[in-house]
Amino acid sequence: MLAGPGFAETARDAASYIEHGEYVARASGCMSCHREDLSGGYQVETPMGTIVATNISPSLEYGIGNYSRDDLADVLRRGVAPDRRLYPAMPYASYRGMTDADIDALYLWLQDQEPVHSRPEEETDLPFPFNIRSGVLAWNWLYLNERDLPQHDDPVLRRGAYLVNHLGHCGECHTPRNDLFAMQDDLYLAGEVLDGWLAPNLTPDPVTGLGEWSERDIADYLSKGHADNVVQAAGPMADFVRHASSHLEEDDLAAIAAYLKAIPPIQTGLHDMSAIPPEGERVRPEHAYHQIRAEMAEAMTVEAPTAPERLFLEHCAACHGVTGQGQPQAYYPPLQQNAALRREETTNLLQVLLYGVPAGKLPRAPAMPGFADELNDEEIAMLANFTRTTYGGRQDSDLTAENVTRIREHEEEMPAPLRMLQLAAWAGLIGVSALIVAGGLIYWWRARQRGMKRQES
Structure with missing residues (x-):
């Protein structure tokens, strides 16, 4: 001892x-x-x-x-x-x-x-x-x-680079990959769809990336899983927030945010407007006690709501409000200006509508039920279109049942080079096996011939 x-x-x-x-x-x-x-x-x-x-x-x-x-x-x-x-x-x-x-x-x-x-x-x-x-x-x-990744002499940015590029390995999900699944460093952090979820552009492009995010937005998102009531983490990112980034010190969160705002912007073309509005244009949803109950009672008096309105009232309004103001103090996020509704890429929105968000994904956040077993693909598309145009600020939304079916039946397709490699490997294995069998047969036939010759002699 x-x-x-x-x-x-x-x-x-x-x-x-x-x-x-x-x-x-x-x-x-x-x-x-x-x-x-x-x-x-x-x-x-x-x-x-x-x-x-x-x-x-x-x-x-x-x-x-x-x-x-x-x-x-x-x-x-x-x-x-x-x-x-x-x-x-x-x-x-x-x-x-x-x-x-x-x-x-x-x-x-x-x-x-x-x-x-x-x-x-x-x-x-x-x-x-x-x-x-x-x-x-x-x-x-x-x-x-x-790898030639963005680097800086400033100690804060250097720390941010280390956390983003190495410890946090952000590029592993947020960087497009080639057909052999290597990260394309010329598109580093420009966004990728991975395992059925969009890992969005993290570069400071004003439309397709984090250009309209403040450094405070980025730090809040990493520490709490949501920022300024306009964006929330879900799917694999919610897991990362819960188990990883929410445990980081404020100085490190600030370093990550500063680095992501300092790297070169890359426009990916996946979106036609920023995922979150500029700070000066954000609404501040307010929710009064009993407000949703009163609004729901009034909405139910409408004689003939449209099919999308009916779907929203039956499945969404009790938590998110008839006017989409949400209940921020109870961690039910507002739908007004919500990033999931503003994005042109709807992968994450459809994932959440289909499969929800389990309780415990983020600190104090309640569960969001999924509707995969309750609504058909046409109804999911209708609900997505209604919320995107009513609360997301989009002029139109033309999602169809086929879009939803692709998410529901999601299956990663093997890139052509890997498929060819697999076919070549099987062909080689079959060829080698055939040679072994043929060699065995030839050896057996020759041994039999030698045996017959010995018997004749």
């Missing part, structure tokens, strides 16, 4: 280092995929199949309890674990920029946690040839190189 004058100081240093390690884990989004107890289980849907986050608790049998510090560094920087190569769904292409000090602290914190002695219920099981992990060597050779 340690003793002596320096023990207390050493213990304090170790505790401080472990505390810093937890902060690194939060900033890196570890719990977003590997869960709060580090048991793993988050599923990433890809065109090649489902990749499942593994147990990273210090369990010797099921987790990383036998990892050394250098093993963890290899995982984070090269995607190489002691027993296998990792798929780049684990964002080592971004983590490779982590500092030695942060990796040291993260390692100590991970090894200090309670081990979970079980595997996730599901495990990664990709079809041939993608189940051969050594194939990742080719991907790493092509794409795991030094």
Whole structure:
């Protein structure tokens, strides 16, 4: 047992280092995929199949309890674990920029946690040839190189760059990818549709990006999951806010916001007006006690509401208000000027209408029910069109049942190069198998001939 004058100081240093390690884990989004107890289980849907986050608790049998510090560094920087190569769904292409000090602290914190002695219920099981992990060597050779990302000399912007580009790995979701799923650095942070959700443009373009967002808006969104009653996080981003960015210190949130406002703007063409209005044009929804009840009673006296009005009154107005003013103090967001309704890209809006937002996604936020089992695709489209034009400030909206069906039946299509690779691998496997069978038959036939000759002699 340690003793002596320096023990207390050493213990304090170790505790401080472990505390810093937890902060690194939060900033890196570890719990977003590997869960709060580090048991793993988050599923990433890809065109090649489902990749499942593994147990990273210090369990010797099921987790990383036998990892050394250098093993963890290899995982984070090269995607190489002691027993296998990792798929780049684990964002080592971004983590490779982590500092030695942060990796040291993260390692100590991970090894200090309670081990979970079980595997996730599901495990990664990709079809041939993608189940051969050594194939990742080719991907790493092509794409795991030094990247030319926006950098700055200012210490605040430099810290923001580190948090965005490496720890927070924002580009992994928000950057368009090529057919082999490598990030296209010339479109870095310009937005991408991933696993059925739009990860929007994070560059400061005034229409398609964060140009109309203030730095306060960005910091609030990352810390609380919503900003100024005009934008709320949902889907995978809500998970990241809950498990990661909401735990960041104010100085780091400010550094991220400053960096995102300082990088070069990229116009993607996905939107025709900014997702949120400029600060000076934002309405300030007010909600009085009993207001929604009174408005609902009055609305119900209308003899013949239109089909869209009826859908809205029956499914939305009780929480969001007849006039779309919401109940901000109860965390029911206003629909007036809401980003989900203003975007030309409707992927996230339809996802929320179909599947809702579970309770607990964001601190104190109530559940939003989904209507996938209650409304058909035509009714979902009708409801989306009504809310977009009535509250979202759009002149028109022409979503159809087919648009909703595509979201409901969403399935990632495998890019042509990967499909060709898979077909070539199967052709090669069949060819090799045929050669082995043919060789076996020839060997059998020759052995039989030799046997017959011996019998004749």
